[in-house]
Amino acid sequence: MGNKKLGRQSVALATPPSVAGYASVVGKKEGEGPLATTFDLIQQDDTFGEKSWEKAESTMQKLALSAALDKAGLSASNLDYILAGDLLNQCIGTGFAVRGQNVPFYGLYGACSTMAESLSVGAMLLDGGFGTHAACMTSSHFCSAERQYRTPLEYGGQRTPTAQWTVTGSGCVILSSEGAGPYVTHVTTGKIVDKGIKDANNMGAAMAPAAYETLLAHFQDTGRRPSDYDLILTGDLGQLGKEIVLDLLHRDGLEVPNLEDCGVLIYDLEGQDVHCGGSGCGCSAVVLTGLLLNGMKSGRWKRLLFCGTGALLSPTSTQQGESIPCICHAVAFSTQK
Amino acid sequence: MGNKKLGRQSVALATPPSVAGYASVVGKKEGEGPLATTFDLIQQDDTFGEKSWEKAESTMQKLALSAALDKAGLSASNLDYILAGDLLNQCIGTGFAVRGQNVPFYGLYGACSTMAESLSVGAMLLDGGFGTHAACMTSSHFCSAERQYRTPLEYGGQRTPTAQWTVTGSGCVILSSEGAGPYVTHVTTGKIVDKGIKDANNMGAAMAPAAYETLLAHFQDTGRRPSDYDLILTGDLGQLGKEIVLDLLHRDGLEVPNLEDCGVLIYDLEGQDVHCGGSGCGCSAVVLTGLLLNGMKSGRWKRLLFCGTGALLSPTSTQQGESIPCICHAVAFSTQK
Structure with missing residues (x-):
């Protein structure tokens, strides 16, 4: 095949x-x-x-x-x-x-x-x-x-x-395998990226380079541009991580005003005392299965790029002085096949 | 497709x-x-x-x-x-x-x-x-x-x-995706099986029912019989777990004299003081990538069914009084496509 x-x-x-x-x-x-x-x-x-x-x-x-x-x-x-x-x-x-x-x-x-x-x-x-x-x-x-x-x-x-x-x-x-959508049209599989961040309380900064590299790979592999998506969602970089990924993209001449982060969206950062925002597997999962897929179903968005970010550390690896290996997988959704 | x-x-x-x-x-x-x-x-x-x-x-x-x-x-x-x-x-x-x-x-x-x-x-x-x-x-x-x-x-x-x-x-x-073999011809995906065993020092007994159910599913789904394989390998049930799975199969009228267990094969159970045998992800992995694939390459065996068994517990789940959820996935290898 x-x-x-x-x-x-x-x-x-x-x-x-x-x-x-x-x-x-x-x-x-x-x-x-x-x-x-x-x-x-x-x-x-x-x-x-x-x-x-x-x-x-x-x-x-x-x-x-x-x-x-x-x-x-x-x-x-x-x-x-x-x-x-x-x-x-x-x-x-x-x-x-x-x-x-x-x-x-x-x-x-x-x-x-x-x-x-x-x-x-x-x-x-x-x-x-x-x-x-x-x-x-x-x-x-x-x-x-x-x-x-x-x-x-x-x-x-x-x-x-x-x-x-x-x-x-x-x-x-x-x-x-059959249905009226939204559809999963593309998958970009992440590589592990580790830029040496060792602060387990600064996951956004650790994960941002992984999100950046997967976004670049996605655009390069598919020939798509950021503007081909109504919305590009990173998983749970939080406020700081989101700024870093936008800055990294900006240095490549890529402006991505349609990039949002699930960790920023899920809480009222000021009012709910959550510092940089939300994290955890459930963060991007419930934003996807709430706001995002609702928005596709209602016709608000036609094409989304959902980029889940993960930090593959453990308390043991941190105690042993290791930095934080990170990964990001991107999944493209569309209301059209 | x-x-x-x-x-x-x-x-x-x-x-x-x-x-x-x-x-x-x-x-x-x-x-x-x-x-x-x-x-x-x-x-x-x-x-x-x-x-x-x-x-x-x-x-x-x-x-x-x-x-x-x-x-x-x-x-x-x-x-x-x-x-x-x-x-x-x-x-x-x-x-x-x-x-x-x-x-x-x-x-x-x-x-x-x-x-x-x-x-x-x-x-x-x-x-x-x-x-x-x-x-x-x-x-x-x-x-x-x-x-x-x-x-x-x-x-x-x-x-x-x-x-x-x-x-x-x-x-x-x-x-x-191309090559001269051995080939992976079939996959049987396991379901979680939990028969209520709570002793984290008796993994073989906990995992045996999962191996048994996946073997039955494999034979039923594919129409194959145990004798269609030169060797059927369970992952790391150990001596006791192997006896249990053979007993469960026997009750269904299935005699499987060609079933071996990676946890039994890897050590000299008497001489190496390992009690019921080997375990751990590495156990079935190194028996497969040593004895088994060597044997297929050399022509000793033509068809193998490799059944990895896993116990999905954690120390926390054991401390909280939970029993042990187990799983077994089967992969069929053949020297012919």
């Missing part, structure tokens, strides 16, 4: 998979932010009725999957694959959410790029003829992330000015 | 990808075991010259990738994808190994099923026309795993009779 590769990192899907359903589930703080009206479910109790934050995170994923399947008019038995992952050690948020679904499953680890990674792999599996339906999913939870990556919440540790706030949320997209 | 699905969980590859190169890198203990002559590199110093076990694990992956590329006559710039993961929190063994390779990368998390998962996804991406070369890779390290999952090695904690020994090793397979 024909090679669908464009350049070094991109592919054009021959039969672009369609978004059959999608859903977003968030916690209280996200439900008090500027995107509140775009979410399917806002839970006031961040435990989601569970006895631990890790179990709460699994419950969020189960709720997002169930709601997305409902909106697609499908059941789990229609799914050929679930592609999912999260930030918790050994991705237990996902493992325990997928348990009991009785669906073939591939676990992914892309840190906060996981929503884009799951969509990338899912779209290629469907386009390749390996199934007709795939659920692409991820989550993060402020409390489980803080406990694991930083310090117990009870310490009340002070946050640095460059810190971001881990989103409590889960997003799920059901892709189908 | 045509749907390549067979039944609920399997696919037949239309243009089976070929194994262009493969390599195994192991530590001292594995090099003292019965498969010693099958490995490409045996390192006497388990630090691999690094200052931490986690960095040693990354170095192992880099060595395995480099050796596999050499044997394939390729360089990293020929790779369309690296698909890899490991057991460490946030998969840092992989992240830091892939950093600097300058290759599009998807991180996977399938615990000890990762070698089979990476081959599954890699084979489908190539067969789907999304590239021509993919590196499929994983690793585990006894010392990094013990520290993270159990207790500091310095405690000298006693091991239970059902415990397995985490393999220090990394395996890498380079798949190519």
Whole structure:
């Protein structure tokens, strides 16, 4: 069969998979932010009725999957694959959410790029003829992330000015090999980029070069320009990371006024005391499955480039003095095939 | 394009990808075991010259990738994808190994099923026309795993009779869309199976039902029988887990005398004091990239079914009283397309 590769990192899907359903589930703080009206479910109790934050995170994923399947008019038995992952050690948020679904499953680890990674792999599996339906999913939870990556919440540790706030949320997209769109038309797979940033409280600066390089690769591989998109979304660079990526693009003569960042959009940066903005796998996932896909469905936007960014560090690698390897995967959506 | 699905969980590859190169890198203990002559590199110093076990694990992956590329006559710039993961929190063994390779990368998390998962996804991406070369890779390290999952090695904690020994090793397979084989002909994607086992020192018993269900799905979906394979390999069930899976198959009237387990093969169970056998992502990875692919290349075996098994628990999930969700992915190899 024909090679669908464009350049070094991109592919054009021959039969672009369609978004059959999608859903977003968030916690209280996200439900008090500027995107509140775009979410399917806002839970006031961040435990989601569970006895631990890790179990709460699994419950969020189960709720997002169930709601997305409902909106697609499908059941789990229609799914050929679930592609999912999260930030918790050994991705237990996902493992325990997928348990009991009785669906073939591939676990992914892309840190906060996981929503884009799951969509990338899912779209290629469907386009390749390996199934007709795939659920692409991820989550993060402020409390489980803080406990694991930083310090117990009870310490009340002070946050640095460059810190971001881990989103409590889960997003799920059901892709189908047939449907009325929006469609996934292109995928640009990221390479790991590490410019030597070692401050685990400055993820935006660490991830911005990965976003920049994937954007350049996407434009070069596909021959598209930034203006070919109504909106270009980076994952969760936050305010500082967004400024860095725009600055890097500017140095190449690329002005991208239509670039927004999910980590900036999801909170009121001033009013909600989140410093540089949102982060976590759930950040870009719930902005995609709320604001963005709603906007495509309503005709507000015709073409979006969704660029999930992830920082592939761990507390151990930071303690061992390592810098932060980062990645960014880009997924192009269009209302037309 | 045509749907390549067979039944609920399997696919037949239309243009089976070929194994262009493969390599195994192991530590001292594995090099003292019965498969010693099958490995490409045996390192006497388990630090691999690094200052931490986690960095040693990354170095192992880099060595395995480099050796596999050499044997394939390729360089990293020929790779369309690296698909890899490991057991460490946030998969840092992989992240830091892939950093600097300058290759599009998807991180996977399938615990000890990762070698089979990476081959599954890699084979489908190539067969789907999304590239021509993919590196499929994983690793585990006894010392990094013990520290993270159990207790500091310095405690000298006693091991239970059902415990397995985490393999220090990394395996890498380079798949190519063209070549002389062996070929990946079928993939059966696992579902999560959890029969309620809560003993994190009895992984074989926890994972055996997942292996059993994937084997049944594979035979049902493809219409093949166990005797259609020269050898059926489970990942790292160990002695007890292997007995359980054979017993489960026996109850269905399926006798599978050609089933072996990578966790049983890799050590001298009596002489090397490893209790139930080997485990860890590296276990099935180095048996595949040593004994198994060597045996296919030499004409000893024509058809193999490689079933990677993984336990998707974490220390946190165990502490919270959870049972162990498990998964098994099966990949069929053949010397004929």
